[in-house]
Amino acid sequence: MRGRGRDPKRSVERYLAEVLNGSNPGSAGELIANETLGQRVSSFRTAFPDVEVTTHHLLAEGDLVAVHLSGHGTHEGLFQGCPPTGRPWTATCTAIYRVDDGRIVDGRVNWDLLAVMEQLGVIRRADTVSA
Secondary structure, three states, X not given: OOOOOOOHHHHHHHHHHHHHOOOOHHHHHXXXXXXXXXXXXXXXXXXXXXXXEEEEEEEEEOOEEEEEEEEEEEOOOOEOOEXXXXXXXXXXXXXXXXXXXXXXXXXXXXXXXXXXXXXXXOOOOOOOOOO
């Protein structure tokens, strides 16, 4: 059984507090087993070093943990190919993580990137047209 021996929910809670919110970013290696996810998180934290997330819902079943959260930060590093703008953003995120032996081995993370990119001034939403 995956996730045996450690509480997957607790692992994700630690990841959110220590890695994303930065209370102990060095624990990333202990909490993230997926190299690609680890690189994405590192790039995200570099782009937004002051990022802070607030968890609204966290549900766990077996080795899967689903999270709905909101976050905010300031664009201080390269993000999605865009140089730093120094602008703040606020957006929501929904993620599903799979945890094995206390480490995140897979993650499907969906930020509201349209909202982020608009707030950074990188894109502009098209005007709506009524019929």
